[in-house]
Structure formats: structure tokens, C-alpha cells
Amino acid sequence: MKFSENWLRSHVPIQASRDELAATLTAIGLEVEEVTPLGESLAGVVVARIVECARHPEADRLQVCQVDAGQGELLQIVCGAPNARPGLVAPLATLGTVVGELTIKAAKLRGVDSNGMLCSARELGIDADASGLLELPDDAPVGAPIAEYLSLPDASIEIKLTPNRADCFSVRGIAFDVAAACGSEVVAFDATPMPALNDSVLAIELQAGAEVPRFVGRVIEGVNAAVATPVWMAERLRRSGVRPISFLVDVTQYVMLELGQPMHAFDRDTLVGPIVVRHARSGEQTRLLDGRTVSLDEDFLVVADSQGGNAARAVALGGIMGGHDTRVTEATRNVFLEAAHWIPAAIIGRGRKLGLHTDAGHRFERGVDPQLPRQAVEVATRLIVELAGGSPGPVVEAVLPEHLPAPTRISLRRARIARLLGIEIADADVERILRALGMQVEANADGWQVVSPSRRFDIAIEEDLIEELARIHGYDRIPTTLPGGATRVAAPTETQVEAASVRRHMAARDYLETVNYAFVDQALLAQWGATERAVPLANPLSAELGVMRTRLLPGLVSALQRNVARQATRVRLFELGNVFAGTADAAPAETQRIAVAIQGDAAREQWDGKSRKADFHDLKGDLESLAAAAGARLDYRASSQPFGHPGRSADVFRDGQCIGWIGQLHPRLQRALDLDDEVIALEVDLAPLSARALPRAAELSRFPSVRRDLAFVVAEEVSWAAVSETVREATGPLFRDLVLFDRYVGAGVESGQKSLAMGLILQDNSRTLTDRDVEEVVTGVVAAMGRDHGARIRG
Template identity: 85%
Template sequence: MKFSENWLRSHVPTDASRDELAATLTAIGLEVEEVIPLGESLAGVIVARIVECAKHPEADRLQVCKVDAGQGELLQIVCGAPNARPGLVAPLATVGTVVGEITIKAAKLRGVDSNGMLCSAKELGIDADASGLLELPSDAPVGAPIAEYLSLPDASIEIKLTPNRADCFSVRGIAFDVAAACGSEVVAFDATPMPALNDSALAVELDAGAKVPRFVGRVIEGVNAAVATPVWMAERLRRSGVRPISLLVDVTQYVMLELGQPMHAFDRDLLVGPIVVRHAREGEGRSGEELKLLDGRTVSLNEDFLVVSDSSHGGTGGRAVALGGIMGGYDTRVTEATRNVFLEAAHWIPSAIIGRGRKLGLHTDAGHRFERGVDPELPRQAIEVATRLLVELAGGSPGPVVEAVLPEHLPKPASIALRRARIGRVLGIEIADADVERILHALGMQLEADDAGWKVVSPSRRFDIAIEEDLIEELARIHGYDRIPTTLPGGATRIAAPTETQLEASSVRRHLAARDYLETVNYAFVDAGLLEQWSATERAVPLANPLSAELGVMRTRLLPGLVSALQRNVARQAGRVRLFELGNVFAANTSVEGSDAAPTETQRIAAALHGNAGPEHWSEKARKADFHDLKGDLDSLAAASGAVLEYRPSQNPYGHPGRSADVFRDGHCIGWIGELHPRLQRTLDLDGEVIGFELDLAPLTLRALPKAAELSRFPSVRRDLAFVVADEVPWQAISATVRTAVGPLLRDLLLFDRYVGAGVESGQKSLAMGLILQDNSRTLTDRDVEEVVAGVVAAIGRDHGGRIRD
């Protein structure tokens, strides 16, 4: 929010200097980002009129001007400005005046006397425009000090507002905070209703329910739209970062900056009543039903948008003439030819406007304010103020104010109990009752004292005041954070002991880092198109107000973002990339009825690798990483918690068939591992194979409570067996069969050879395994071992059709 210092002081008189004012604003939470002084030293600069212009005899780009400075005699000034011309009124720095670092002296320029300098806005320090002389209105009083005429010196102050302080998107809203902090009072504001002088009116209908509970309009006939915007208004707008356009537009901008209520002016003669506020129709704005906005672009809408429509094109609400709460329409705009104006001011609730402008690539002052909340009581006041300004400056005859309102959808003022004891409890200090009442009164709040404290009703502009702590925050903010002593908290601190049944996330990070992976942190918001490429849009949660179109959906998987990070590294010539991420994924909560149900969050761990299995080294030949490299890393991570993972063929759409698997623990699927599908790799423009895994973190890191056990004092026995089984039988299934058949005597099971070729039939494979057997109570005999071996052979033959290899 940018505003003029003088404009603010006209609403709240204070003796604070400019530096003190800026420091006060920052101290109360309205952070001052920039203060630009304007017109600091203009003594000796006056208003002057050029009477004659002649070409300089010795310079093509210079003119010799005769200037009326209100001193009786014309002054001769040599000027090089391209816009210097007879009749132009401009600032004149007289001889002896200091402009910037230059002292103006009588001089000869190329042999011609010059007695002063006609000035640009930049030379006066009031604007950055140095393209020509500052052009003043033709009725500016010649000879008057320019500082007096332009209300200088002044300063353009820009503050950074937090989203909850929408009330400070106006000069008057800021004035209340300044009054409270500086111990002054806000000047009473004149919003006396203007009487109707004719019966001209447009009926208004509200068809958007609670989204637009109030709409106020007024017709003003016979205005002179060609009248120039007065200097005092134009300068206030310019110093607030708004470029003056025309009187009709400037008045609506001025009221918005002063009160905080966005407005719009329509050409009444281009409207057909009644006016209807409604939802846009699907496809409205496309060819044949175009909505052309003030900036010249046409937009395509859907039912998520709101529009202001008139009743042309054959029926009530037939044609959209403005995009509700964001921007007016081009076809019904006001111009210098406008004679009859329809002013509107409405209350659009934030949820009806949030994100709509961003979807269309629009950012407007009106939309910015409505997204954060505008006082629902302001529209009528804004209409009256704008009417008074227009009638005074452009003439005209106002009609009656037409107000359509749905009172059941307007916020009702609520009384909040503020307890004296609670203030001390929260802030740790006592604030005198007189100070509490002064601060809250200055902020525009209504108070009623009781035994415990006060009953407080906040003004309708303060959307952020809802509970007692909000009021206490206001007291702390205005009383001064620097006046609240710093004290250490008392009492004992409860130390939570980590559980032994869950491997800590920090241990997971250290484990993967030790295996040469780098951790990444990606946005939890992703592009919906990216999830579609991964076939991962099921139960995706869209954001109501995304930062950008590329960050419009909460992620349902970690791998899309992780692989995108890997892709960026590969594109920058990183030949070997190994990344992991630990974070939350989100899914729409289908177990709770209603769209307001919070999404479910699941913490997951994911990793992805590309390139060689190991770093380049002279002692080893380079080898591309494959599925088993990543599986080894995952098994190593699982071993840290004692988890035994099972891998089953996966049908995941983004996985390579035959090179990807679903990961199970204790019979429950906890994730996926594998190589990305070649089609997905082409879509993502990935050169070379990418292998990754993604698992739920909680079941992976769950571990049994450690228990001490005596080591066996008896020797172990190893028996090696080789079986011939069908090629499609996985080792995982054989391992499960062996472990079941052997039981508690099995200490370890090793697969040390896989063979296909001569001596093994086609479609068969030979798997050689080692059984490590041991008992805690005795030494195993040959008979014990033979019984175990016989049981294993029988079990593999029965379950998998396997036989001992000859």
C-alpha cells in the first residue's frame, strides 16, 4: 500500500516527524518499505506561463522563451524541453534558487541571456519523469509558489501489509492505527448523503446469494466528463502509485484509496436495466458472448466466476458488463463523451474472489482488496463520497441511491469479552484501564465496562478481530512490544523420550546419506499436469488460491517432484545423481462427508538414482546402476529397523513391466520400487534409465522392542543345496517356503548362485542356496540335519515343482 504522507496527516493530525511516523508504523506492524521525499527544497520555484517561443539562433534543440512569472515584466528563458510551447504553464526556478545541487544564475546560453530555468518533475524531485517540462493546469495561478500550489513538501510512503490487515489498504484505515499509536484522534469524515435531484435509477438484482450480499448503485446525469482532474486529486493519486486517467475514473480510484472500497463507473447510456449480479455461465466470454475487459483482453469464464450483467441481449442478466470484484468491462466504460454515469460499489466476500484473477492472469487493486476482505458497511458511504466529488468537480444531477442487500448473509457484529486478568496473563504486564480504553476507542471499537473487564465490539472493517486474544494482540501492538519486558519461562520442561519401537527419521536420513544419496526438499505443491503424466491424480487436492498455475495441486506422490529435481541435475551435466526425500503426501479425505474435510497426510520416503552404480575410479570398470543396486540400498535401510521386505511384481502404470515391484511388509503393501516406464521417461525427456522407490515411512521404520538373548554355545552347521525350478518362480517365494519348512533351527539363508544354460532345461533355472542351522540347547547331529534337508526338498517339490539338481 502506497500513500501520500500529507493525505494521511489530513485524516489524523500528529506532531510526529516523518521519521517518527515511519518508525511508528513499522513498530505497530505496518512495515514501512520505502519513504520517498517529494519537493523538499522548492523555495524560489513558482508557477509561470510561456508567452512566446522562438528558435535559438545558434542551437537547433533550444528555444528562447518569453515567460510570464507574475512579476510584471516577461523573463527570457532559454529552454531545451521538447514540450515547451506558447501557453504552457510550468514551474520556473528563478535566479538564486537551488534546484537539487544546482544554483540557478543569470547566464548566457550560446550567446543568449537566460534568467531562470523551466523545470521538469524530476528536477523538482517530485517524479521520475524527465521527458519534458512539468505541465500544470492552464488555470494555475501564475507567480504562486509551486510548493504551495502542489501541497509540497510531501512524501510517498509504501508499507508492507500482512494478509490479515486488509483494513489498512486505505488511507483512512491506516489513520486509525496512527491515531492509536500517537495518542491523537481521527478527523471526522464527511459522508453526508447527497439528495436525489432526479428519478433516474437502475434496478439491481442479487442472484449470487451469500457471495455478494450488498450492491449499491447510483445514476448521475449530465456530468462533464471532459473536465480535468484537479491538481490536488491527481497529485494524491500519483503519490499513491496510481496514474491519473480521467476525472470519472480518478474519482473511483481516489475513493478506493481513501476509504478502501473499490468502485466502478459505467456509462449509463450503454446499460439496459435491471442490473443483475450473478454467476457466470459456462463458457461465457468465448466467441459470440465475449466479455472484453478494461485492459482490452477478452476472457473465457465458468460458473466459478461472478459477473455484473445488464439486461441487453434479450433478457434479464443477458450480457456480462464487468468481472465481479476484479475489473470492469470495456464496452460500457466511461469516456470523455460520457454524460450519464452509473456508479457501483458492492461487497464481494473473499472466498468468491480469491484465485479468480490469478486464473486469468489478472492482478487488480480491486481484486487484491476483495481477496483479503473489505468492510461490508462501506459501499453506501463510498457512493455518497464519490457522488459529492463528481457533482462538485463535473457537475451533474444525482438520482436516488439504489441498494440491494441480503441482510441474512452480512456479518453480524459480535461482542467479545476482554478480561483484565487475561491481559496480564498473556502479556505478562498490567496495562492501565485508561490506556486499554484509549487504545481500543482510537481503533474504532465500542466498549462497555463490566466487573471483569470490557465487552468489546470491533468495527466491521476489522475482519481479523474474532477472539479475546486478538484484542490483546491489538493492545500489545499499540502499547509497544518494546515496553513488554523479556522474561524467561518458568516451570519444569517435560522431556519426551524417543520410542524404541520406531526408527527415527534422522536415522533414515543419515543411513541414506551414508549410502551416497543427497537429500532434496521439494514443494508440496505441484503442477496438475505433472501428476497426470505419472497417472497419480487420484484423490488429488487442488489449492483454492495457488501461488501459480504450476503449483496448483498438493502432491500425491514424492517421486514426481524428486524425479523432476533429478532431471534438472542431469540437464546440468550431472552424470551420476542419487537423491532422496522424506516428506508428506496428501489425498482428499473421502471418509468424511463435505468438501471442508481436511486431506489425509502420509509421511513417505523416496529415492531415485541415475547413471553409474559407483563413482568413476581407475580400479573398476564403470557399470550402470540397475534395479538390484537400489533394492540393495532399500534392503539395507529396512535392516536398520529389522524389517523383512517382500517384493511382488507390480502393475503400477509408471513402472517398467518386469522391472518394478510392489514392496510388502508383513503382508501389507507399503510402497513401490523399480525402473520408470520408458514411455514416462520419454514424456519427461529423461535420457537413460531412472530407478526409484517410494514407501510409507511408518511401516518401514517400525521395529520390535529390542530384547537381550543368549548366544548359542553350540556350533552351527551349513548345508548347500541346488534346486532346479521353473524360471518364473521368484526367489522370494522359495525363501519363504524354506524358512517355513526349517523353522527355528534356521539361522540364515543365503542365495549364492543362479545358473541357466548347459545341463539345465530351457525355461528352468538352477538356484544354489546355503542353509545355516543352529540350536541353542545342543549340538545338531547328522540325523537332525538330514531331516531338515529332506523337509526342505519335499517342501520345494510340493510348492514349486522344484527338484535337486543332479
């Protein structure tokens, strides 16, 4: 929102300087983005009229002008502006005046005397236009100081508004906040109803229900639409970022900026009553003010007249833009003014559908005071009649009171203010602040009963009022204090490996951590076959971030894909994060997981070794090392996950519980992701992986261990995990370790069989093991292997 400083001060008298005003606005939540001073040093610049112009004898682009500056005699000025002409009224910098960094002196230009300088708006520092002289109205008083005539100096102030402060999209709305912060009061506003001088009306029908509960219209006849917009109005518009267009359009823009109510002026003679507010028909077309013809659907609201039948023609796009065929021009004699209350839900997103962004739509999307339409029509009527003549008819108002928001009484407790803010604000200050903000305040024993103004959609509960008090009273006046009471220091548990330790462990094994959005594309999850129990977002940031992730791997592999696309040849990534699974009747469940994805060589390039692609066993070793930190022993079983390579992926188990997956991605998925090389990945639930038993001190055995090497021939499909489990169970309390040191197939071993050679390590804490002890254990192991797996000792 951009506005003129002088315009604001006309609504709220304050003694604060410009810098203090800007600081105050920012402090109360209306962040000032830019302050542009206008016309700071214009002493010596006066209104002047060009009486004569003659071509310069030595320069084609220069003119010798005789200028009346109200000094009794004409001044000769050499001017190169293309719009210099007899009769033009423009600013003149007289001799001795400083304009920017230039001091105006008597000079000879190509041999011709020049005694001053006719100025453009840019040279005066009031606008960026340097295309020619600043043209002033013909009735501007010659000889008057330009600063006095244009109400200068001034400043254009631009503030950044949060979506909840739609009430500050007007000068008067900002004035209430400034009055409260500066201890002032907003000047009473003259919105005295203009009496009707004729009976001309247009009937209004509301057919959109709660979406447009109020629509106000008025006919004004005999208007001189060709009248020039007065300088004071044009300058206020220009300093607020709006270019003056024509008088009738400028009036509606002026009222919108001053009060916050968008409105529109129709050429009455182009309308056929009654006026109907309705939903657009599917495929209905209308031509807008910008000349574009747009096709609408039933989500749009339109203002229609009855040309061609009842409500047949859409003459404006409701809450967004007027129509081209019914626009006002300088030939307009009879005007129909309208101002309506369109609820935000009826306008949000409609302009973007058509690629439109208008000031009206911007305001209605955030909410406009439903009580403003009649006041806006009265103010606009007064301006039009006073400046362009005309005879107003009666105000016609169509309203659905049951759909208008009713004022809410909010209880504000004195004790609640102190509890939330940590300070006490004097009762007199509370009442002053709330009343300055335009609220009705009634004191009671516990505090106050407050009714907020209709423009403040953001105030609904007690905490909203307390926030207003803190904002205006000043956050800097709320002391910083440490929280009282003892704080409980939570000691880290020894039964879980901390996430920070997991991160350090993975970094030590040459992995880089990634952080991905918890929101992903539904289509990406579908590629992975991971859409089951996916939780959709009610208001996603974009279509590509529409659901909560059910797995970490889709986002992690996407990050790997982006690295590969940028010529990374060896990528090793991991991520710790939550996944989400929901049901229709329960809140989403969150599970913390760790995921890893690798592609490329197993080791960095070096001079003394051949490169080797990373494979399943490299990643499995990293997972085993992570599990070892928790004292965990993992088992692996063939997996049937749709995103895994058949025969090269496994489900990961701990203590009989499936905790995740490890393996190579399915070739079909790799092609879909545009990945040429194999990707090895894992995803495991972090809690069961990092759970560990409480450490217990135990005496180290003083007796030697014994190792026996055994080689079994077993069927090819028997896994080492199954063999290891059988050996452990058969060994009993003497078991210390089992090492697989050879796997052999070939001569001497039958087809479909394999030989597994292992070292069995035994030890007792109380005595030295005898050969008999060892042989009993070995005999039990051989028997168990034969029983469970049909294994035999290799001869």
C-alpha cells in the same frame, strides 16, 4: 497501497517525523516498502508565466523567453523545453536556488543571457516526467512559492498489505491504525448529505441477491465535465500512483483512495432506465473502458440498462470495470454516479479470467465496507458540484438488508488478554486503542463488549481483538520470557532405528537425499497407477499440485528425470517422507516411507575397472544393509505392481507382512517419462523396516562352529528365499548362518533345474558339536528340502 504522507496527516494529526511514521506503520503490520521524498528543497522556486518566446539566434532547439515571476519586471530565460510557449505557467528556479545538485546562476547560453531556469517535474523531484516543463493551471498565482502552491514537501509512501487488511486500501483506513499507534484521533470527516435540487432519478433493481446487497446511484445534471482537475486533487492522486485523466474520472478515483469505496461515473444521457444489477448471460458481450470487447458467462455480474429491452444491455462489468459506450467525456453534461457493495465471492477470479487487474476489483476481492456506498456518493457529489457545478437529484438506494452483514458483539475478557499475551494492559489503554480503531467499547465486570466497525471483516472473535491490542500496544513491549515448568526430555527409543540414522546410512552408501512436494499432479499419479485413495486439495497452489501423493516414487523419479535431462549420467537418490491415503468418511492416513531410485553405473568411473550398469541386486544389497541395521530379515516375492517390470520386481516382506516394493520400472512407464536407461527403484514403509528388538546381552560361545557345504538340485522356479527359510526351520537352535556361494545350470544338471551350493554354519553355546550332531542336522535339512521343494543332493 501507495499514498501521500501529507494526505494521511490531514486525516490524523501526529507529531511523528517521516521516519518515525514509516517505522510505526511497519511495526503495526502495514509494512512500508518504499518512501519517496517529494520536493524536499524548493526554496527559491516560484510560479511563473511565460509572456513571450523568441527563437534563439544561435540554436534551433532553444527559445529565449520573457518570464513574469511576480517581481515587477520580466526575466529573460533561455529554455530548451519543447512545450515552452507564451501564456504557459510553469515553475521557475530563481538565481541562487539549488535544484538537485545544480546551483542556478546568471549565465550566457550561446551568447544570450539567462537569469534562472524553468523546471520540469523531474528536476523539482516531484515526478519522473522530464519530457517538458511542468505545466501549472492558468490561475496559479504568479510569484507564489511552488512548495506552498503544491503542498510540498511531501512523500509518497507505499505499504505492503496482507489480504485480511482490505480496510487499509484507503487513506482514511490507514489513518485509524496510525491514530491508535500514535495516541491521536482521526479527524471527523465531512460527509454531510447534499440536498436534491431536482427530481431526476434512475430506478435501480437488484437481481443478483446476496452477491450485490446494496447499490446506490445519483444523477447530477448540468455538470461542466471539461473543468480542470484542481491541483491539490491531481497532486494527491499522482503521489498515490494514479495519473490524473479527466475531472469526473479523477473524482471517483480520489474518493476510492480516500474512503476505500470504488465507484463509477456514467454519462446519464447514454443510459436508459431502469438500472439492473444481474448475472451476465452466457456468451453475452460488452465493450469495456479499455476498448476491449469481452465475452462473459453466468459467473460474471453486470450493471445493465434497458436499451433494447428490459436489462438488455450490459453497461459495466460489476465490481471490475465500467463500459466504453456509457463512459463520461469532456462533453458529458449529466452524470450518473454509482457505488455498490459487491461481496468478495462474486468478484474473486473474474478479472483474471479476462486478463484484467483493476483497483476496484483488487479491493472488492478482499472486501469493502458495506456501509460506504452512500457516503462515497455524497462525498463525490459535493466535490463535483463545488468544482464543476451541477444540480444533484435525490440519492437512490437499492438494498437487501437481509444479505448485509450484521454487527457482532464480541466479549473481550481482561483475564484472556493476560493469558494470551503474557502481560497485562491497562484498562484505559485497552479502551483507547479499540476506540481509536473505530470500535464501540462498553465496559463490564469481566472486561468489555466490543462492536467492530463494518470495514473490519477480519475481526470476528475475541482473539482477533487481542491481536489488535498486541499489534498496536507494540510487540516490542511484550517481554521475552522462557516457558515455565519442567520440560520433558524424550529419550530416543531403542526399538526403532531413527530416521536420522537411516539418512546417514544412505548417504554413506553414496546416495543423495531429495525433498519433494507432498502435492503432485493427478496425471502423474495416473501414469503410475497410484490414484487409489488419493486426497484432492480443496485450494491447490496450481493444477500441477492438485492432490496429496500416495507414493514417494512418482516425485522421486521425476527428480531423477530432471537430473538426467541435465546430463547427469549416474544418479542415486533417496527420499524419506509421508504418503497420504484418504477415504470419504475419514481423515487422510499418513505413512512414512523411504524411496530410492538409481540409474547409470553401479560405481563411479575409475581407472582400473570396467563400468557396469547398476541392477536389481545392487539396490537389493543396499536395502539389505539398511534392514541389517534393525536386525531385520527380508523376504521377496514376485510383484504384480503395474509400474514394475514383469519378472524384474518384487514385493518386500518382513515377518510375513508386505512392507514395500523393489525392482525395475516398467519399460512402458520409462518411455512415458522419457527415460532411456533402466531405472531401478524401491519404496518401503519405514516403520516396519526400521523396527528392531531390544538388544539383549548374551555370552559369546566358547565352542567352535562347524560348517557343512551342501549342493541341492531344485526346480528353476524355486527361490533362494524359500530354500533359506526351509533350511533355517529344519536346522533348529544350532543354526548360526547360511551362505549361498554358488548357483549352477548346465552340464550335469537337468533342463529346468538349477544347483544351489550353500554353506551351513552350526554352533552350540554349551558344548562342542560332534559329527553325530552335525549329521542329524544335515539329514533333517536334506529331508525338509526334498519334502518342501522336491530337491535332491547333487551327485
